[in-house]
Amino acid sequence: LTQLYAPLNFLGFIYREIKNSLSDMERMFGILDQNQEIEDVPQATPLDTRSAEIRFEHVGFAYEPDRQILHDVSFTIGAGETVAVVGTSGAGKSTLSRLLFRFYDVTEGRITINGHDIRQYTQLSLRQHIGIVPQDTVLFNASIYYNIAYGRPDASHEEVLEAARAASIHDFVMSLPEGYDTQVGERGLKLSGGEKQRVAIARTVLKNPPILVLDEATSALDTRTERAIQDELYKITKDRTTLIIAHRLSTIVDADRVLVMDQGRVVEHGSHTALLQANGVYARMWAMQFAATEEGTDV
Ligand code: ATP
Numbered sequence: 001l002t003q004l005y006a007p008l009n010f011l012g013f014i015y016r017e018i019k020n021s022l023s024d025m026e027r028m029f030g031i032l033d034q035n036q037e038i039e040d041v042p043q044a045t046p047l048d049t050r051s052a053e054i055r056f057e058h059v060g061f062a063y064e065p066d067r068q069i070l071h072d073v074s075f076t077i078g079a080g081e082t083v084a085v086v087g088t089s090g091a092g093k094s095t096l097s098r099l100l101f102r103f104y105d106v107t108e109g110r111i112t113i114n115g116h117d118i119r120q121y122t123q124l125s126l127r128q129h130i131g132i133v134p135q136d137t138v139l140f141n142a143s144i145y146y147n148i149a150y151g152r153p154d155a156s157h158e159e160v161l162e163a164a165r166a167a168s169i170h171d172f173v174m175s176l177p178e179g180y181d182t183q184v185g186e187r188g189l190k191l192s193g194g195e196k197q198r199v200a201i202a203r204t205v206l207k208n209p210p211i212l213v214l215d216e217a218t219s220a221l222d223t224r225t226e227r228a229i230q231d232e233l234y235k236i237t238k239d240r241t242t243l244i245i246a247h248r249l250s251t252i253v254d255a256d257r258v259l260v261m262d263q264g265r266v267v268e269h270g271s272h273t274a275l276l277q278a279n280g281v282y283a284r285m286w287a288m289q290f291a292a293t294e295e296g297t298d299v
Helices: 002-029 093-100 123-128 144-149 157-166 170-175 193-207 223-237 249-254 272-278 281-294
Strands: 054-064 067-077 082-087 108-113 130-133 211-215 241-245 257-262 265-270
Touching: 054 093, 067 082, 067 093, 067 108, 067 241, 067 257, 067 265, 082 093, 082 249, 093 211, 093 241, 123 130, 130 193, 144 157, 144 193, 157 170, 157 193, 157 223, 193 223, 211 223, 223 249, 249 281, 257 272, 257 281, 265 272, 265 281, 272 281
Parallel strands: 082 241, 082 257, 130 211, 211 241
Antiparallel strands: 054 067, 054 108, 257 265
């Protein structure tokens, strides 16, 4: 009986892990409690690449049948490139990342990775290729070690510490009396916004995905922390195909291209310099945001 019990127990563990990871992602995207039935097609193949080109081709999407959210959205993120999405609140920026992660399927057009519709790939392999650093990281009620290692549960102890160092959180963790065993989450030590983001960065470094989705925090971190986190984020975007929902001027300027969205449409698309020269919506946004930042306010 014991021989039978151990594997069953292990299966239970795996099941809980998968369930936890899914609900964590769903919470990150703020779409918990929503009924979605995304299933693999019968002949789905695993995505297996270190170099991913992403294309949105005439994508249309509606959460509810009578309210179209995205209209004819087309853009490409070349392998290793960074595209920053900017736009008004409710423009559909986060919806792009939810569709890429396949929490929902597009209702028109298609999204491809390396030329193939993402609906042709197994969901598991697709999601393994995408790392997400959300605005507000959800921590498990567990140790800091677990919260980082969760990025890749089979990582070695040294790799977990290495990821923490890369995210500049190792020294902070070591300064705590219980170090990596410190319990965090709702019932444990409350981490600050910046510390939570660093845990998310460490998780992502450990996962080492070829595709990144970064949702920059709008809430104000102090300037030094913000600058440091920017630098860490910038480092991890190197050589990865990255979609950033951007709120910071520095991120936008450093991106290869900027996508300007308004009410579910791409209204402008180009490099920061080209968009400024075009003297359109982006140039006006930039002038306003720049003035606001000069006064010390957030974008
Ligand atoms: P913000 O900058 O404020 O986060 P956003 O550009 O990321 O905004 P989205 O979150 O993509 O905007 O939302 C686009 C639109 O879709 C909004 O009008 C929103 O109300 C709607 N929406 C988002 N999620 C859902 C949902 N689960 N069900 C129905 N409508 C939704």
